[in-house]
Amino acid sequence: MHIREFVQNPPTHPFYAVIGNPVKQSKSPLIHNYALEKCALPGRYYALDTPSDSFAWVGKLLDLPGFRGLNVTIPHKSRIMDALHMTDPLAQAVGAVNTVKKERIGFAGYNTDVAGVEASLKEYALLLAGQKAIILGSGGAARAVVAALKRFGVQSATIISRKGSSLSWPKSINSVQVNISGYNTLDDLLNDAKLIVNTTPVGMFPETEKSPVSSLHNKLLKNKICMDAIYNPLQTRFLKDASEAGARATINGIRMFTGQAAAAFSIWTDREFPLREAEAELLSVLQSDEII
Secondary structure (H helix, E strand, O other): EHHHHHHOOOOOEEEEEEEEOOOOOOOOHHHHHHHHHHHHOOEEEEEEOOOOHHHHHHHHHHHHOOOEEEEOOOOOHHHHHOOOEEEOOOHHHHHOOEEEEOOEEEEEEOOOOHHHHHHHHHHHHHOOOOOEEEEEEOOOOHHHHHHHHHHHHOOOOEEEEOOOHHHHOOOOOOOOOEEEEHHHHHHHHHHOOEEEEEEEOOOOOOOOOOOOOHHHHHHHHHOEEEEEEOOOOOOOOOOOHHHOOOEEEOOOOOHHHHHHHHHHHHHHHHHOOOHHHHHHHHHHHHHHHHHO
C-alpha cells in the first residue's frame, strides 16, 4: 500500500508500520503481526511503500491518532532523522534510524539494526577479534554493521561502494575505524579481511541469481566469514558462492532481521518479542516460497 493512500484512509485501530521503497517484499508485517497476536496486544502492522518523492507524507503518518511505532528501511534511514525530536546516542553514532516511537517529548529515533548484527555474529566473536572486515554497500545497514563490530573487537572496516573514494563517510563509527574503497580493489582487500558482509540489495528476491561479488573474486572467499543482510532468499547467490569456495561460515539475514525486530518491538510495547516462535514462522513462509 502507498503511504499516501494509508494516510488518507487510516485504520481506526492502533497501528505500526514500515516505510521504504520498495517494501512489497518485506516480511516485517508477518513477524510483527504474529508477535502482536502472541502477546495479545491491539493493533496491526503495515508495509507502506514510500518513494523518495512521497517522504512528505511521513510526518502526516506520525501524527495519525492510531500511530504506535515505525520501522524505516531503504532509502530513508538517514533522512528520517530530520523529522524527529530526538535520537538515541547509538543512532546518532550510526547516523541512521530504523525505529521510531512517540515519546512524551515527541518522536524519538533508535537504531536496532546494530542489535540484529550483533545477534548474527556473536557465535563468531573469537574469530573476529583483531580482524578486518569488508562491508559491501554504504547505506544505513552498512553503518549499523560497522557500529556492531565494536563489540567483537574488529580492527577496521572497509566500505566498498561504487562511488569509491568520493563517498562521504565518517572516519570512524562507534570507535571502529572506517576506510573507503571501490569494487576494483576487492582482490587485495579480500586477502586481508576475515569478515565480508553484503548490505546491498543485490541478490534479493526476485533477482536471486545476482551477487555483489564478481565470480572472479569467489575463490578469495575461502576461510572467510560471509554474511548477507538479505533474508529472502535464505541462501543468496553470494552465500552459495562463498560456501562453494570453502568459506569458514555463511550467515543469512534471518537473525539480523528478527534481532532488529525484537529490539524495536520491545521499544514500542515494553514487551518481550517471541523471537524463536517468530523466526520459525518466518522460516516456514520463506521455505514455502522457495518450494513454490
